[in-house]
Structures are given as C-alpha cells and as structure tokens.
Amino acid sequence: MEEIISKLKKLVSTSDKIVAFTGAGFSAESGISTFRGAGGLWSKYDPSIYADINYFIKDPSYYWSFIRDERYPTLKKAKPNDGHYALVELERYGKLYRVITQNIDGFHQIAGSSDVIELHGNSRNVNCMNCEKNYNMDDVFKKLEKDIPPRCSCGGVLKPATVLFGEPLPQYALEMAKLASKNCDMFLVLGSSLVVYPAASLPRIAKKNGAKLVIINIDPTPLDHIADIVINDSASKVLTAVINGGLNE
Ligand code: OAD
16 A cells, blocks of 8 residues: 555656546545445435436425435535545645536535536535525525425425436536646546546546546446556545655655
8 A cells, every 4th residue: 555655646746737536435534425335325215216307307305305314414414524635735735736526515615625616516505496596505404394395485496506317517617627637637536436427537538638547436446447546445545645744846
C-alpha cells in the first residue's frame, strides 16, 4: 500500500489540473449508504420504482416515502468526512481544477470546495413540477408526515431537485463537466461504481485527451483496465494519506 500511495503522491505532485470525480462511495464514511456494493440501497429499494421519473409521474408517493424514511433523515445527521476536507486541501495547493460530483448531499460545498459541478442535482432543494417554484427541503420535510406527495401553493406536485433515472442531466453542468474532463491532466475517480451514464463517460473523455486516470474505489469498476492507477480501498483514507505530510511542489 505504501508504494502505491507514494506513486499516487508523485503523480498528484506533478499534476496541475486535477479533476476529482466523486460518487456515493465518497460519502459512505459520512454515514450515507451507497447504491451499489455492500449494503447498497438498490438491494433494498427497486430503482425502477423509487428512482425513476416515469414511476414518479405515475405515483410520486414511493420516491417521497424513500426521502422521508431513508434519505433525508440520514442526510440530516451526516457531515462531510476527511475525504471532503482533503479535496479542499488539494485546492489550497492549487492542484484541483474542478470537483465533479454525482452526489446530491452538498458536502463538497459545506466542506469548502469552491468549484463543484453537480451532475445529479442537490437534494436540499425542491421544485414544483407545475410552476417551478423553489422550496427548501427542510421546510418540505416537515410536511411529509401528513402530505405525501407534498404540493406547491399552486397545487402542483413537488419534486426534489435531483435527477431520477429517465431524466436528462442538467445541461450546463454536463457541458462544464465534459469540458473539465477534456482539459484536466489527472482525473481522479473517488468512490463510484462507474456504471451510470452519462457521468461514467467522463473518465474515458479525460483519458482520451491525455489525462492520467486514477480510480480509488473499494470494488473493481468497468474502467479499471484503462486506468493508470487503481486502488481498491477507502477513497477518503487514501486521499488523506496522499495529502498528509504535504506534496512535493
Ligand atoms: P454506487 O453506489 O453505484 O457506487 C459506489 C461505489 O463506492 C461502490 O463501487 C463501492 O465499492 C464504493 N465504495 C463504498 N465505500 C467506499 C469508500 N469508503 N471508499 C471508496 N469506495 C467506496 O454510487 P455511484 O457510482 O455514485 O443516481 O452511483 C451513480 C449513480 O447511481 C448515483 O448518482 C445515483 C445512483 O443510482 C441516480 O439515482 C440517478
């Protein structure tokens, strides 16, 4: 392990434009369940019912009960972990180009990362599907005991400002993410199974445009074969070990 950490430290030290690409595994140590891998949410909840836009339109009560009983109570208790703070440190070194995240917990911003591209939205915000009025999830959550699905003052159904399966990604975020992937010199995958597209196309874009690809994930991913370094361990632990003791400038 020491040898691979030292190889990664050298690579980070010689890179100037690092993209950190985070997935659910990066927030696992904050106490938020992943979707896949050991104990993943999709082994308990069928995503075609609990996370699909067509099902949501047919019956939004499943998704809202998933938010009420599972997702939001966990989020409210959780905090950014050492990995989030290690990325802030990497930004202080002037090494971090962008954070691109599939996570909807807002932890990168809370930890202090300044340039975060959210590909799948943010679960702290809620929108009306009819008039597009915005609400805060804290306020909406209070109503969930009685009102599922919660409704807007106009009568429209409310939906968290997150991307469900079958929905397009926010176009601007996706374009920014593609651009960052093209222009970076190192693409660092942190805790993602790399099976959900279009997000999982970004490491390929980076690699094709000459960046070094590093994957830190507990389980193997379908892109391991094109990576320069693969480490099957805790992303937060590895990142902290790389930053500890400083980088060689
Ligand atoms: P997944 O749940 O698919 O993958 C998380 C990965 O993190 C797994 O491969 C685990 O092995 C790994 N892992 C767990 N703990 C870890 C740790 N401490 N350090 C490093 N790796 C760890 O999560 P994503 O790839 O983010 O989308 O999933 C992508 C999208 O699929 C999500 O944004 C969500 C989901 O369905 C939607 O709901 C639209």
